Structure formats: C-alpha cells, structure tokens
Amino acid sequence: MKRRNLLKALTGASAAMPLASILANSATAADGARPIRFLSIYHPNGCVPDMFHPRAGSLALPAMSSPLEKVKQHCVFMDGIGLIGNGSTHEGGAAKVLSGSHEAGQKATGSSIEVLMGEENASKGITPTAPSIQMGLLASKWSDKSISFQGTTRLPYQDDPLALYKSLFGGASDDGGAAAGLTGADNIRAFERAKGDLVRLQQQLGGLERERLEQHMSAFNVLESKLKAIADAGNSGTGGGGSCGMVNLESIGSNDWRDDSPTGAMARVSDAQQDVAIAALSCDVTRAISFMYSHPVSPIQNPLGGLADHDASHANGETHRKSKVWWMQEIATFIEKMSNTPDGDGYSLLDNTIVLLCSELGHGNLHDHWRIPFVMAGGKGTALDTGRSLDFSGSGNYEGKGASHADLLQAIARKAGYGFDIPLAKGELAGIW
Numbered sequence: 001m002k003r004r005n006l007l008k009a010l011t012g013a014s015a016a017m018p019l020a021s022i023l024a025n026s027a028t029a030a031d032g033a034r035p036i037r038f039l040s041i042y043h044p045n046g047c048v049p050d051m052f053h054p055r056a057g058s059l060a061l062p063a064m065s066s067p068l069e070k071v072k073q074h075c076v077f078m079d080g081i082g083l084i085g086n087g088s089t090h091e092g093g094a095a096k097v098l099s100g101s102h103e104a105g106q107k108a109t110g111s112s113i114e115v116l117m118g119e120e121n122a123s124k125g126i127t128p129t130a131p132s133i134q135m136g137l138l139a140s141k142w143s144d145k146s147i148s149f150q151g152t153t154r155l156p157y158q159d160d161p162l163a164l165y166k167s168l169f170g171g172a173s174d175d176g177g178a179a180a181g182l183t184g185a186d187n188i189r190a191f192e193r194a195k196g197d198l199v200r201l202q203q204q205l206g207g208l209e210r211e212r213l214e215q216h217m218s219a220f221n222v223l224e225s226k227l228k229a230i231a232d233a234g235n236s237g238t239g240g241g242g243s244c245g246m247v248n249l250e251s252i253g254s255n256d257w258r259d260d261s262p263t264g265a266m267a268r269v270s271d272a273q274q275d276v277a278i279a280a281l282s283c284d285v286t287r288a289i290s291f292m293y294s295h296p297v298s299p300i301q302n303p304l305g306g307l308a309d310h311d312a313s314h315a316n317g318e319t320h321r322k323s324k325v326w327w328m329q330e331i332a333t334f335i336e337k338m339s340n341t342p343d344g345d346g347y348s349l350l351d352n353t354i355v356l357l358c359s360e361l362g363h364g365n366l367h368d369h370w371r372i373p374f375v376m377a378g379g380k381g382t383a384l385d386t387g388r389s390l391d392f393s394g395s396g397n398y399e400g401k402g403a404s405h406a407d408l409l410q411a412i413a414r415k416a417g418y419g420f421d422i423p424l425a426k427g428e429l430a431g432i433w
Contacts, residue, residue: 018170019220020194024201026283027213034343036382036416037287037353038117039277040098041334042136042147043327044298045090045313046361049371051321053079056391063321067328068375071335073387074350076376076432080393080402082362083369084424090296093360093369094147098290100406100422108149109423113409115150116420117288127286135164135277136292137270137330138300145295147360157292161272162188162227168276168285169220188227191220215342216283223275230268266302267330274334278341282349291334293327296360302326313364320364331357335377343381351379354412370398372405376432382415383433390431397426404429 052064054077061069061077068075083093085102096102098112111119118131134148139157148155158164169190198217202210273291280286294300298309305312305323312323338350355377362371378384392403410425411432 019190020197020201022169022283022285023194023198023213023216023220026216027205027209029212029284029344034345034347034352034381035284035287037281037349038114038289038356038412038416039281039353040114040290040356040358041331042097042139042290042292042295043324043331043357043359043373044294044296044300044309045320046359046364047324047373048317048320048365049079049363049373051317052324052373053077053371053391054389056389058389059387064324065328065373065375067325067332068335069332071332071339071377074335074339074377074379076384076386077389078374078376078408078432079371079389079391080395081372081374081405081408081429082398082402083360083372084398084404084406088369089367090145090360093372094145094296095149097358097360097372097405098147098409099149100409100424108152108154110152111150112148112155112290113413113422114288114290115148115155117413117416117418118286120418120420121287127284130168130280130286132288132290133164133168133277133280133286134158134290134292135273136294137266137273138294138298139292140295141299142295142297145297147292147296148290157290157295159269159273161269161276162231164273164276165190165223165227168280188224188231191217191224212342212344219275219279219282219341223272223279226268226272226275230272233265233268264303270330271333274330274337277334278337278349281353282341282343293330313361339379347381348379350377352381354378354382354384354416356408356412370402374405374408385433392429392431408432 047064051062054061059072061072083096085096087095087102092102095108099108099110101108101110103109114132121127122131134155134157136157136159138159140159146154146157165188198213202213205213277289277291294309301308302323304326307315307319309323312319335350335355338353339348341349343349343352357375359373362368376384393401395403397404397407406422406425407427407429410422411428413420414428415433
C-alpha cells in the first residue's frame with residue numbers, strides 16, 4: 001500500500017490513537033539507509049580508572065567494566081580523554097560532559113549535544129514532537145544535577161516510564177481519565193486501543209511493511225505489560241507507592257533510598273525505561289536521547305552497592321566497584337536489547353545508533369576530569385569500528401596529556417550528519433570510525 005494512502009486511512013484514528021499513526025509511519029518508512037540516532041547513557045560519580053579502562057589493544061575488561069563483556073564486540077573503550085572547560089568536581093563535569101562548554105560556575109554556556117541534534121532535526125521538520133528526550137532512573141532527585149542544557153537552562157529528566165510513555169505514544173484511558181494523571185494500568189493501554197486499526201492495516205501492507213509493523217506491535221505489547229506491572233505495584237503499595245511502584249522521591253533523605261532486590265523497583269523501572277527509549281528511537285519519535293542512571297553526587301544505593309553511590313566512590317576501590325557493576329549490568333542489557341531490535345534491511349537499532357557511555361568525573365575519589373569512563377557502542381550503520389580499546393593519552397588537546405571530550409562530541413555530531421559546532425572543540429577526535 002502506498003504510504004500516503006495508508007496515512008490517509010489513519011487520519012480518522014490518529015487524533016484519538018496516535019500510536020497507530022506512529023507505528024504506521026515507521027512501518028512504511030522508505031527502504032534504504034535508516035537515520036543515525038544518538039543515545040548517551042550516564043552513570044554517576046566516575047570510576048577508578050585502572051579498574052574500568054582495559055589496556056589499549058586488549059579487550060580483557062577490568063572489574064568495573066566487566067559486565068560489558070557480553071556486548072564488548074559492539075563497543076569501543078576509550079581511555080585518555082578529559083573533560084575540557086572551566087569548572088571541576090561533580091558540578092563542573094555535569095555542566096560540560098554533554099555540552100563541551102562551561103563557565104566558572106555550575107552551568108553550561110551552551111546546549112548539550114542531544115538538544116542541539118533535536119533542534120537541528122526540528123528545524124528540518126524531523127521529529128517535531130520530541131526533538132530530544134531526557135529520561136532516566138532516579139535522575140531528577142536533585143534537579144540541579146542534570147547534565148542536559150538548552151542554552152544555559154538546565155533541563156529536567158523524566159524518571160516515570162508511565163508518564164513518558166503517555167507523552168510520547170498517547171497512552172490515555174478511553175474516558176479521558178489520563179488527564180487526571182496516570183493512576184492505573186488502564187491509562188497506559190495505547191497499544192490495546194490502537195490494535196484494531198493496526199490489525200486492519202496489516203492486511204493492506206506489503207510483506208516487508210507488514211513484518212516491520214508486526215515487530216513494532218510485538219514490542220509494544222511487551223512494553224505495556226511491563227508498564228502495567230509497574231502501575232499495579234505502585235497502586236497496591238507493594239512497590240513503595242507512587243505511579244511507578246517506586247519510593248516517592250520527594251519524601252526520602254539523602255542516603256536512605258535502597259532496593260536490595262535485583263528484581264525490585266530499580267530493576268523493573270530501568271527495564272521499562274530502556275524499552276520506552278528503544279521504542280522512541282525505533283519508531284523515529286526522536287533521534288536523540290540522553291539517559292541518566294541517577295545523577296552526580298548520587299545518594300542512591302543500588303542493589304549491589306552496599307553504600308550510597310557517592311559515599312561508595314569515596315570509600316575504596318572495592319566498594320565503588322560493587323556499585324559501578326550494577327550500573328554497568330543495566331547498561332549492558334540496554335545495549336544488548338538494542339542489538340536485538342530490528343531496524344530494517346538486516347540492521348539492528350544498535351547498528352544505526354551511536355551510543356555514548358559517560359560520567360561527570362574520571363576518578364571518583366579524586367574528583368578529577370581526567371580518564372573519564374567513556375565507552376562508545378554502535379554498529380555497521382554508524383561505521384563505528386567496534387571491538388577495540390583505545391588510549392588517547394599523549395594526544396595533547398586536554399591539558400597536554402590526552403584527548404578533549406569536546407573533540408569526541410564533535411566527531412559524533414559530524415558522523416551523525418549534524419552541522420553544529422561544539423564550542424570548545426578543536427577538531428574531530430580521530431581513530432574511532
């Protein structure tokens with residue numbers, strides 16, 4: 001079926017059931033190269049560099065990065081990169097890690113890379129509904145620790161997968177109950193309400209388009225099941241309260257939130273947030289996402305940490321290792337999911353996405369901005385030369401001893417097809433493609 005005729009057939013349903021229109025657009029996208037997306041994944045409080053970075057030329061992963069073993073074939077591990085710009089410690093790193101610009105205080109002097117990508121896409125009529133997305137797990141507990149900026153304005157992150165799903169895909173109850181807030185599973189069943197139209201449309205599609213639509217429908221069915229479980233846990237109180245089945249972030253102290261169960265609230269919400277991000281990228285709702293696991297100076301104790309993450313970073317290497325390993329396990333799963341998500345013509349979503357792992361510090365206990373735990377992931381659509389470890393020490397653009405992260409951001413922007421400049425970049429970091 002011709003794309004314009006399919007979209008015309010959806011006109012009557014689009015306003016009430018935007019998900020049907022979104023999936024139809026994605027399923028009937030023109031064959032050929034899919035767009036390059038960008039996903040940054042932040043993890044808090046730096047690392048112990050010698051416990052995170054593999055030696056150049058080796059893929060023997062040290063203790064902190066060892067959970068990435070199952071996806072290391074998709075990764076480039078990068079040592080010897082520093083955060084260029086004014087400001088130091090957590091706050092300075094948070095301001096400049098995605099912006100490549102920073103004043104002496106605690107704010108960026110320019111927009112972060114995913115915001116710049118979104119603005120350029122929006123100016124071209126691409127992804128106007130969600131030019132960029134800022135989302136994560138417990139990322140907004142302290143609102144002044146966001147790593148995303150629009151100009152000098154720090155942007156909030158969305159921690160609630162139900163609310164994010166609603167805003168992106170139109171989850172709402174048939175009687176308009178979502179206007180009062182997401183309080184139950186009925187308010188997330190956008191897929192169920194769109195299913196009739198989607199089944200009807202399946203019969204009008206060609207083989208490749210039908211396959212794409214079926215893949216989307218299957219993924220959304222699973223996602224809504226996960227969101228329903230989270231909503232049910234929150235409503236019953238078994239997850240600690242709140243629409244996500246999580247502790248109410250407004251009510252907790254600086255160091256007293258924990259979830260000892262690997263299958264508890266943190267793991268369930270992380271899983272759902274990953275799936276929402278993947279759905280948004282797969283359906284071309286957005287092409288630029290910043291995802292934060294907690295935030296700088298994080299007081300969150302994850303299931304393996306034993307201490308609040310920030311306290312762990314100042315305790316000893318072994319204590320910090322335990323905390324870092326849980327974040328890396330989640331990130332490895334995220335990358336693996338992307339590698340298993342079809343993206344047309346034999347490509348996966350990971351093949352067509354530049355993923356950047358980052359933090360606001362190098363050594364968490366020393367509060368320095370040297371040897372930041374940067375890792376990139378991607379695939380054949382991005383031309384990223386994966387399955388390698390690199391050391392940029394001695395390259396000179398960071399205090400004469402290493403590479404500048406602004407040059408890394410500039411290289412990512414250019415490879416993804418964007419024309420904007422990162423303020424402090426002197427060029428594009430070479431050797432990663």
